[in-house]
Amino acid sequence: MTEMFQDLGASVAPVVASSIMASLTATYSVPIVTTAGVRTATLVLPDAAAFQWIFAVGLAITLVCGVLGAFVRNYRFAPEESPAGTVAATVPSPEG
16 A cells, blocks of 8 residues: 555656646746846746645645544455365374
8 A cells, every 4th residue: 555655656646746836826027147238038937836835735745645544454365274174284293
């Protein structure tokens, strides 16, 4: 079950995080000094709210998985029974 959650998180988390970061952006004007003078470059980057939402989504998923994990039964496989009519091999006791 742990490996399933790891695989699920590794495949879903980057998609969710990049979707949130692409949705919540801020535009910055950055001056760039060149030999021709000062020019301005415009950058569009994720803002602080994007990272707060990513943290909140991760926290919510962690809590949901924790609650689910608390109620999941620990399944165990029953030992195989020998077929009817066969004699199981026995080990003789050292006493004879």
